[in-house]
Amino acid sequence: MTGLFKFVMEGGVWMWPIMAAQIVSFALIAERLAALYFRRGVRAASRVRIYEEDIKRGQMDRVLSRAERSNDPVAQLVRTGAQAVLHSSGKEEIQLKMEELVMEESSRIEKHIGMLSMLANVATLLGLLGTIVGMIRSFSSIASAAGAEKARLMAEGISEAMNATAYGLIVAVPALVMFAVLQNRANHLIEDLNKAALRLYIWFGFNVDTPTKSSRRSS
Numbered sequence: 001m002t003g004l005f006k007f008v009m010e011g012g013v014w015m016w017p018i019m020a021a022q023i024v025s026f027a028l029i030a031e032r033l034a035a036l037y038f039r040r041g042v043r044a045a046s047r048v049r050i051y052e053e054d055i056k057r058g059q060m061d062r063v064l065s066r067a068e069r070s071n072d073p074v075a076q077l078v079r080t081g082a083q084a085v086l087h088s089s090g091k092e093e094i095q096l097k098m099e100e101l102v103m104e105e106s107s108r109i110e111k112h113i114g115m116l117s118m119l120a121n122v123a124t125l126l127g128l129l130g131t132i133v134g135m136i137r138s139f140s141s142i143a144s145a146a147g148a149e150k151a152r153l154m155a156e157g158i159s160e161a162m163n164a165t166a167y168g169l170i171v172a173v174p175a176l177v178m179f180a181v182l183q184n185r186a187n188h189l190i191e192d193l194n195k196a197a198l199r200l201y202i203w204f205g206f207n208v209d210t211p212t213k214s215s216r217r218s219s
Contacts, residue, residue, distance in 0.1 A: 012160045014130030015167055021123045022171040028112050028119075029178045036109065036185045045195035047074045055203040060086050073105045077197055081204035091205045098197045106190045113182050120175035127168015134161030 054063045060082045067078040077098055084094045138157020 012130055012134055012164060014126050014133065014164050018123050018126045018130070018164070018167050018171055021119045021126070025116060025119045025123075025171065025175040025178075028115055029175075029182075032111075032113060032178075032182050035111075036182060036189065040109075040189055044074050044189075044192045045199065048078070048196045048199050051078050051200075052203060055082075055200070056206060058085075058207050060207070073101070073193055074196055076101055076105075077200050081200050085204055085207045089208070091201075091208050094204055094208065095201055098201055102190075102193055102197050105193055109186045109189050109193075110183075113179065113186060116175045116179035116182070120172040120179065123168045123171035123175065125168075127165045127172075130164025130168070131161040134158070134164060 051063055051066065054066070055078075063078060063082045064086075067075040067082065069075075080097045080101060081094055084097060134157050138154055138161070
């Protein structure tokens with residue numbers, strides 16, 4: 001801890017905003033890891049199969065009863081489709097309602113992930129700014145210093161500049177790596193949810209078409 005504190009203090013004032021970016025990025029990474037890996041799983045497309053037989057048989061009351069026991073995205077899609085069928089909605093309305101739910105859930109999945117890329121860029125730029133400021137201060141100091149003092153001031157200025165650059169990269173690299181990891185996970189979750197929504201739309205669409213076909217035969 002003493003070495004870390006010394007490292008930060010020798011880097012100049014720009015080390016503090018870089019540290020703030022690091023704290024925010026760590027908080028975002030922890031929150032998104034918990035949200036996308038521990039509270040969600042890539043299994044929506046397989047979970048819809050537990051409703052398949054009831055939907056195909058047209059037992060919408062039973063489908064609704066089973067879906068109301070949970071509040072996950074799959075259950076929400078199932079409830080939306082079943083209610084639409086019970087209210088004699090058309091396939092277009094079912095599709096629009098499901099697309100709306102998928103868009104809302106996709107937005108929640110991708111929440112704050114883009115900020116990691118921004119924080120990585122900010123940390124890098126702040127490190128570069130600290131480097132430039134350190135070099136300017138170094139050259140300004142040696143311009144008016146005595147001969148023996150010039151070497152010490154130059155070394156201090158270069159140390160401040162390099163510390164800022166190093167710390168900016170220390171913050172930026174993990175943030176960019178986790179941005180790629182979390183974005184890839186989010187893409188898998190959204191793709192899985194879209195597959196689940198498509199399967200449900202096809203199954204519910206069969207129930208919408210069935211009454212139309214029977215009414216044509218009777219006519």
